[in-house]
Amino acid sequence: MTALAPTAVVGRARFAKVRAFGGDWIIWLSAGVLVLFALAAVFAPLIAPYDPEATDLRNVLAGPSGDHLLGTDQVGRDTFSRLVYGARTSLVGPLAVVAASTVLGVLVGLVAGWRGGRLDSVISRVLDIMFAFPALLLAILAVTLFGKGLVAPIVAMSIAYTPFIARQVRGLVIASRSRPYVAAYTVQGFSPTDVAVRRVLPNISPLILAQATVMFGYALLDLAAMSFLGLGVQPPTSDWGSMINDSRGAVLLGEPLTAVVPSVAVIVTVIAFNVLGEELGDRIARRDA
Amino acid sequence: MAPAVTILKYVGRRVLGVAITLLAASFLIFASLYAAPGDPADFLTQGRTLSPEAMASLREQYGLDDPFLVQYLHWLSGVLHGDFGTSFQFRDDVTTLIGARLGTTLTLMVMAAVLITVVGLTAGIVGSLNAGRAADRLVLVMTTFLAAVPSFVAAILLISVFAVRLGWFPTFGGGEGLLDRIYHLTLPAVALSLTFVALVSRVTRSAMLEELGREHVEVATSRGVPRSTVVRRHVLRNALGPILTVSGILVAGLLVSSAIVESAFGLSGLGSLLIQSVDKSDFPVVQAITLIVVGAFVLVNLLVDLLQPLIDPRTLAGEAGR
Numbered sequence: 001m002t003a004l005a006p007t008a009v010v011g012r013a014r015f016a017k018v019r020a021f022g023g024d025w026i027i028w029l030s031a032g033v034l035v036l037f038a039l040a041a042v043f044a045p046l047i048a049p050y051d052p053e054a055t056d057l058r059n060v061l062a063g064p065s066g067d068h069l070l071g072t073d074q075v076g077r078d079t080f081s082r083l084v085y086g087a088r089t090s091l092v093g094p095l096a097v098v099a100a101s102t103v104l105g106v107l108v109g110l111v112a113g114w115r116g117g118r119l120d121s122v123i124s125r126v127l128d129i130m131f132a133f134p135a136l137l138l139a140i141l142a143v144t145l146f147g148k149g150l151v152a153p154i155v156a157m158s159i160a161y162t163p164f165i166a167r168q169v170r171g172l173v174i175a176s177r178s179r180p181y182v183a184a185y186t187v188q189g190f191s192p193t194d195v196a197v198r199r200v201l202p203n204i205s206p207l208i209l210a211q212a213t214v215m216f217g218y219a220l221l222d223l224a225a226m227s228f229l230g231l232g233v234q235p236p237t238s239d240w241g242s243m244i245n246d247s248r249g250a251v252l253l254g255e256p257l258t259a260v261v262p263s264v265a266v267i268v269t270v271i272a273f274n275v276l277g278e279e280l281g282d283r284i285a286r287r288d289a
Numbered sequence: 290m291a292p293a294v295t296i297l298k299y300v301g302r303r304v305l306g307v308a309i310t311l312l313a314a315s316f317l318i319f320a321s322l323y324a325a326p327g328d329p330a331d332f333l334t335q336g337r338t339l340s341p342e343a344m345a346s347l348r349e350q351y352g353l354d355d356p357f358l359v360q361y362l363h364w365l366s367g368v369l370h371g372d373f374g375t376s377f378q379f380r381d382d383v384t385t386l387i388g389a390r391l392g393t394t395l396t397l398m399v400m401a402a403v404l405i406t407v408v409g410l411t412a413g414i415v416g417s418l419n420a421g422r423a424a425d426r427l428v429l430v431m432t433t434f435l436a437a438v439p440s441f442v443a444a445i446l447l448i449s450v451f452a453v454r455l456g457w458f459p460t461f462g463g464g465e466g467l468l469d470r471i472y473h474l475t476l477p478a479v480a481l482s483l484t485f486v487a488l489v490s491r492v493t494r495s496a497m498l499e500e501l502g503r504e505h506v507e508v509a510t511s512r513g514v515p516r517s518t519v520v521r522r523h524v525l526r527n528a529l530g531p532i533l534t535v536s537g538i539l540v541a542g543l544l545v546s547s548a549i550v551e552s553a554f555g556l557s558g559l560g561s562l563l564i565q566s567v568d569k570s571d572f573p574v575v576q577a578i579t580l581i582v583v584g585a586f587v588l589v590n591l592l593v594d595l596l597q598p599l600i601d602p603r604t605l606a607g608e609a610g611r
Binding site: 133275 | 564
């Protein structure tokens with residue numbers, strides 16, 4: 001989904017004196033969930049009791065049992081094992097998108113904000129045009145051109161997400177330029193590039209991290225949507241999005257479990273990223289206030 | 290009332306910006322054909338064996354023997370005349386194919402937009418007016434949850450509960466006639482709107498809170514202006530600007546998400562046509578729908594920009610100084 005922009009806007013105009021959840025437990029819970037899924041992804045072969053791609057046609061759409069913790073899917077594959085292995089593609093994809101677009105966005109935003117002038121106007125214009133291409137649309141176009149799989153959507157979405165970071169960094173850098181500490185470094189004879197990269201960038205990096213964290217959730221949703229549409233991760237590789245796609249037949253038969261399991265994984269992960277990203281943003285806002 | 294020249298300048302600047310964006314976007318979409326690996330003609334046919342006439346008409350349609358810029362201008366002039374070329378999979382005009390599916394997608398959009406506006410605004414306003422109280426917390430918890438429910442998950446779960454288990458709604462198809470169509474599109478519209486309801490209510494809440502804290506609101510309240518009047522005239526009206534801006538940006542996501550929802554519910558709309566065409570490597574159709582989505586997004590945001598001065602005349606003040 002390309003619902004990224006409002007978060008950025010809300011982020012700026014936030015008035016979050018009231019939190020949805022009282023206390024810090026939700027933050028620890030979110031962090032815990034993400035660590036758990038990350039561990040599941042890394043140690044999938046040790047955790048998963050079955051081969052995630054092994055079918056068992058005598059045992060399809062089985063309910064939860066001692067043998068199959070979360071039951072089996074329409075071709076008898078163990079849902080729990082697919083969930084654990086699915087964490088790999090489901091988390092690595094967004095990680096690549098967020099890493100690439102953050103690096104690109106910081107670079108572009110820093111140059112535009114720091115140099116200003118004509119270069120800034122040109123970059124801002126280009127960013128405006130890029131905003132007109134929703135990430136999913138660009139990913140779909142990329143798959144048409146380069147074929148199905150994770151690579152084309154990841155590259156396309158890295159480009160599509162770049163303006164969100166770039167615009168934020170540009171704004172922060174422009175605001176920093178007039179701050180006394182920047183003038184102080186300049187007067188002391190530090191080169192402009194040095195001040196920008198070594199002094200300004202570290203200063204604004206927590207806010208970039210907050211934005212990147214929220215973006216991770218959206219990238220996960222977009223990539224899962226590509227797999228759901230059958231354009232991303234290809235069968236038989238397990239992925240949360242394609243698990244939901246695979247479950248459509250079973251859902252119509254009145255067996256929603258194979259849909260519910262990956263759905264919960266997606267929702268919980270995205271909530272965790274949103275909670276952590278927003279909390280980070282709030283803490284910075286409170287520190288700066 | 291701002292002088293006519295200022296208004297003209299404001300409108301002119303926005304329209305010019307949109308024209309540049311659309312031109313650049315159309316160029317990128319056209320040029321993307323050349324980013325595909327291999328010869329464009331091979332990419333377009335994808336191993337299909339076309340008759341020599343069909344091949345010739347393909348080369349003619351894309352002007353593959355012309356210089357690149359001539360090709361682009363040729364294609365663009367076709368698009369401007371409503372000619373998006375011929376689909377490979379249907380062997381029919383892309384324009385005809387799109388026209389036949391536009392109704393479903395537009396109905397779905399309108400239904401989702403109504404849901405998003407009514408529920409999103411209401412939840413955001415209720416939350417902001419009860420800041421810190423139970424109602425506000427409920428709105429915050431619900432929106433945190435809903436913002437993380439992607440449309441395809443919502444679609445599957447809604448089908449499972451309301452179509453399969455309860456049997457209240459059909460699982461498939463777009464229906465005949467207006468009422469039946471609305472009935473068929475109810476679950477899809479809900480699936481499509483959930484995330485956006487959450488985002489709009491979040492934005493509404495924070496925009497309202499920001500305005501509620503302003504001095505002129507306190508002054509109005511202290512002068513004994515009734516609460517409802519204060520909220521309506523001084524808070525909501527000022528908050529509407531940012532809400533509208535964000536809603537305009539959300540349209541892009543809404544258009545693309547409709548592709549997912551249409552596919553999930555087996556609806557014959559623009560979005561499902563797009564996905565189907567990606568599957569069949571039907572580039573003319575993909576190209577056309579991509580351009581339409583980008584165009585729709587840009588035009589909606591132009592409309593938002595043009596509405597802003599009507600809500601808040603101060604928007605024009607910035608223009609007068611330029």
